Amino acid sequence: MDEKVVEMIIKGIGETLYMTLGSVIAGYVVGLPLGILLYVSGKKGLKPNFVLYRILDFICNIIRSIPFLILLILLIPFTRAVVGQSYGSTATIVPLVICAAPYIARVVESSLSEVDQGVIEAARSMGAGNFRIITGVLLVEARTSLMTGFTITTGILLGYSAMSGTVGGGGLGDIAVRYGYYRWQTDIMLITVVLLILIFQIIQTVGMKVSAHFDHRKR
Amino acid sequence: MSEIEIINLTKRFEIEGHSVVALDGVSLSIEKGDIFGIIGMSGAGKSTLVRSINYLEKPTEGRVLIDGVEMGGLTEAELRKKRSKIGMIFQNFNLLEQKNVTDNVCFPLEIAGIKKKEARKRAKELLGLVKLGDKEKAYPAQLSGGQKQRVAIARALATDPQILLCDEATSALDPQTSASILELIREINRKLGITVVIITHQMSVVTDVCRNVAIIDSGRLVETGPVEAIFANPGSDAAKELLAGKKEGYIPVKTLDAGRRIRIVFRENSAYEPVIANMILKAGVPVNILKADTRNIGGKAVGEMLLGLPEDEAKQEEIISGLKEAGLTVTEVSENG
Ligand SMILES: Nc1ncnc2c1ncn2[C@@H]1O[C@H](COP(=O)(O)OP(=O)(O)OP(=O)(O)O)[C@@H](O)[C@H]1O
Numbered sequence: 001m002d003e004k005v006v007e008m009i010i011k012g013i014g015e016t017l018y019m020t021l022g023s024v025i026a027g028y029v030v031g032l033p034l035g036i037l038l039y040v041s042g043k044k045g046l047k048p049n050f051v052l053y054r055i056l057d058f059i060c061n062i063i064r065s066i067p068f069l070i071l072l073i074l075l076i077p078f079t080r081a082v083v084g085q086s087y088g089s090t091a092t093i094v095p096l097v098i099c100a101a102p103y104i105a106r107v108v109e110s111s112l113s114e115v116d117q118g119v120i121e122a123a124r125s126m127g128a129g130n131f132r133i134i135t136g137v138l139l140v141e142a143r144t145s146l147m148t149g150f151t152i153t154t155g156i157l158l159g160y161s162a163m164s165g166t167v168g169g170g171g172l173g174d175i176a177v178r179y180g181y182y183r184w185q186t187d188i189m190l191i192t193v194v195l196l197i198l199i200f201q202i203i204q205t206v207g208m209k210v211s212a213h214f215d216h217r218k219r
Numbered sequence: 220m221s222e223i224e225i226i227n228l229t230k231r232f233e234i235e236g237h238s239v240v241a242l243d244g245v246s247l248s249i250e251k252g253d254i255f256g257i258i259g260m261s262g263a264g265k266s267t268l269v270r271s272i273n274y275l276e277k278p279t280e281g282r283v284l285i286d287g288v289e290m291g292g293l294t295e296a297e298l299r300k301k302r303s304k305i306g307m308i309f310q311n312f313n314l315l316e317q318k319n320v321t322d323n324v325c326f327p328l329e330i331a332g333i334k335k336k337e338a339r340k341r342a343k344e345l346l347g348l349v350k351l352g353d354k355e356k357a358y359p360a361q362l363s364g365g366q367k368q369r370v371a372i373a374r375a376l377a378t379d380p381q382i383l384l385c386d387e388a389t390s391a392l393d394p395q396t397s398a399s400i401l402e403l404i405r406e407i408n409r410k411l412g413i414t415v416v417i418i419t420h421q422m423s424v425v426t427d428v429c430r431n432v433a434i435i436d437s438g439r440l441v442e443t444g445p446v447e448a449i450f451a452n453p454g455s456d457a458a459k460e461l462l463a464g465k466k467e468g469y470i471p472v473k474t475l476d477a478g479r480r481i482r483i484v485f486r487e488n489s490a491y492e493p494v495i496a497n498m499i500l501k502a503g504v505p506v507n508i509l510k511a512d513t514r515n516i517g518g519k520a521v522g523e524m525l526l527g528l529p530e531d532e533a534k535q536e537e538i539i540s541g542l543k544e545a546g547l548t549v550t551e552v553s554e555n556g
């Protein structure tokens with residue numbers, strides 16, 4: 001295989017990791033507070049607020065119901081406004097984040113609702129306010145579940161970043177589409193697929209190991 | 220002024236259009252340094268009542284005063300500060316599962332804004348007090364139920380509270396462990412002078428540690444007074460039912476076959492005399508002993524006996540007056556009692 005191809009694949013790996021990690025981090029910057037807000041304003045939350053919950057709930061559901069590929073195209077003008085161009089890996093992060101944030105918010109909300117109400121009650125009885133309960137009880141007790149959610153989200157975003165290759169997003173997905181689909185170079189496509197599987201496995205294994213390591217509920 | 224003053228407390232829960240009255244005009248005073256029991260059947264409103272004391276539950280009507288301060292008049296921030304002076308423990312311990320024992324005990328101190336180093340020092344002291352000095356680094360999952368409750372007690376005491384609220388604190392524990400936790404609570408009350416409020420549905424818990432008791436039934440306070448007095452002479456149906464100990468696995472009174480039944484209570488002084496034997500000799504008729512038990516109430520041995528009397532009404536009266544003369548408390552046990 002010629003050197004150019006190897007170089008291209010290495011660059012592709014870099015771009016894929018960049019897009020995945022970039023969107024997962026930016027996704028959590030938006031999604032984590034959103035998820036906390038969903039939990040807090042929810043029916044059994046710390047400060048139930050029906051109107052706020054309904055609005056957030058609605059936005060999340062709308063975005064999540066749009067297929068990613070369509071979202072990608074719909075957002076082209078927005079992406080161009082933010083990044084300055086609508087192709088390349090940095091530009092791909094924009095729709096990835098918008099797609100991921102509501103998903104992350106849901107995952108976070110569900111992790112937080114697993115926390116035992118009794119522990120929250122105990123914290124209240126000690127004089128903890130809502131902010132302290134979020135930082136000192138909810139995020140601590142839900143840690144394992146949050147990390148598992150993070151791992152799953154990262155895996156999904158890896159797949160989505162590859163999908164964005166179809167519209168010139170860069171990364172391994174882009175290579176697979178350009179060589180496998182347009183030029184019928186099946187070998188290059190296979191290599192990228194194997195690499196994607198490998199990266200996915202690594203994310204999954206490391207993620208699960210780390211979250212299990214920080215779980216103290218076991219003996 | 221009592222330390223805890225509950226005045227005409229009513230709590231209604233609105234669920235899907237209709238309202239549930241959990242507490243109905245409850246008034247209660249708890250003195251400083253007391254160990255006060257609140258007993259009632261499941262759903263009677265005990266938890267709601269105890270949660271109203273630290274205002275985790277805001278009453279629909281009525282007032283709660285702690286040391287003369289009206290809880291309903293406090294701002295959110297003042298209320299949080301007040302709560303840190305009222306420790307609370309629970310049936311399910313409610314420890315932070317992801318934090319170790321020391322960090323659990325430090326948590327209320329962290330909330331109170333105490334420096335980490337100081338908090339750790341205090342946690343160490345408290346873990347010594349509850350006899351868990353060797354478990355500092357353990358996680359709750361590695362502890363037994365009794366040990367978890369000890370951690371919860373240490374945690375509740377961290378901020379030097381004046382009051383300790385215990386909501387069914389021993390209900391999830393076996394009798395032996397339960398006894399050791401109650402002993403610890405008694406010790407804390409004695410050593411630190413903390414007022415303790417114990418919620419339970421088990422009469423044995425009340426008779427073991429409490430000095431005063433309130434009985435609630437369907438959200439109403441039906442009886443209150445010193446444990447000894449209520450044990451000897453229960454006035455309410457709820458008290459009689461709880462004393463009959465149905466929840467503790469004794470045979471319910473009504474299945475024991477006899478015409479007229481009485482319940483007699485022995486005090487320490489009378490327990491040494493052969494009262495029953497004398498009575499039988501005197502009356503010349505046999506009586507049926509349906510149940511007999513002794514309990515330790517506030518450090519004093521108190522015996523309890525359930526007798527089935529003979530048919531003859533004159534003899535019945537003779538027996539009852541004879542027992543009363545011997546200094547025993549005699550109460551009739553009704554069919555459903
Ligand atoms: N948050 C709530 N919403 C609606 N109803 C409630 C709520 N909390 C308590 N209740 C109702 O109030 C009544 C009293 O409940 P409470 O928990 O105080 O009883 P309890 O005496 O502690 O019972 P248990 O021994 O089972 O713990 C019950 O009928 C219960 O269903």
Ligand SMILES: [Mg+2]
Nearest residue numbers: 265266267387
């Ligand atoms: Mg209860």
